[in-house]
Amino acid sequence: MALLEILQHRKAKGQTTYMAFVDIKKAYDKVPIEALQCKLYLVGIWGRALEFIRALYEEASACVQVGGHYSTPFEILCGVLQGDPLSPILFNLFINDLVPDLKGLG
Numbered sequence: 529m530a531l532l533e534i535l536q537h538r539k540a541k542g543q544t545t546y547m548a549f550v551d552i553k554k555a556y557d558k559v560p561i562e563a564l565q566c567k568l569y570l571v572g573i574w575g576r577a578l579e580f581i582r583a584l585y586e587e588a589s590a591c592v593q594v595g596g597h598y599s600t601p602f603e604i605l606c607g608v609l610q611g612d613p614l615s616p617i618l619f620n621l622f623i624n625d626l627v628p629d630l631k632g633l634g
Contacts, residue, residue, distance in 0.1 A: 555623075558606060559607055560606055590604055
């Protein structure tokens with residue numbers, strides 16, 4: 529209901545509204561790790577903190593469980609780690625400059 533009220537209020541004022549819905553679950557899988565590490569450095573995360581994050585993603589692997597059987601492990605080349613408490617923070621830092629970039633499109 530809040531979104532509807534916001535849209536009605538903006539329409540009454542003659543303001544243009546743009547919306548985007550992002551499936552965060554799938555977006556987590558698309559974050560390029562090297563680009564994430566570069567962005568972290570650019571926002572001031574460096575030294576031991578950045579080295580910790582690099583180590584976390586260095587040679588990261590996963591496997592798939594079907595029933596009681598596990599697949600052969602495979603390397604994770606892209607995406608923040610699902611279920612890791614640090615992942616939402618890393619994802620937010622990665623997309624942090626998205627909104628200012630979108631404002632120029634209108």
